Amino acid sequence: MSKKELTYKQALEELENILQELENEDVDVDKMSSMVKRAMELIQFCKSKLMKTKEDVENAIKMVEKNE
Numbered sequence: 001m002s003k004k005e006l007t008y009k010q011a012l013e014e015l016e017n018i019l020q021e022l023e024n025e026d027v028d029v030d031k032m033s034s035m036v037k038r039a040m041e042l043i044q045f046c047k048s049k050l051m052k053t054k055e056d057v058e059n060a061i062k063m064v065e066k067n068e
Helices: 010-024 029-065
Strands: none
Touching: 010 029
């Protein structure tokens, strides 16, 4: 079975959950380390999605302007 692709919305929700857990003072250091690593992965994923979307919008605008 193929792994379902992560969406931007899902990544943000997971980041919010990680933040809530990290704000809890009872988080184990080992768990905290893995949570921070996962948060960094999610942040990079979100940044990549935003950059790709920005490029797509800019390309669409260029195409519209070219056809005018």
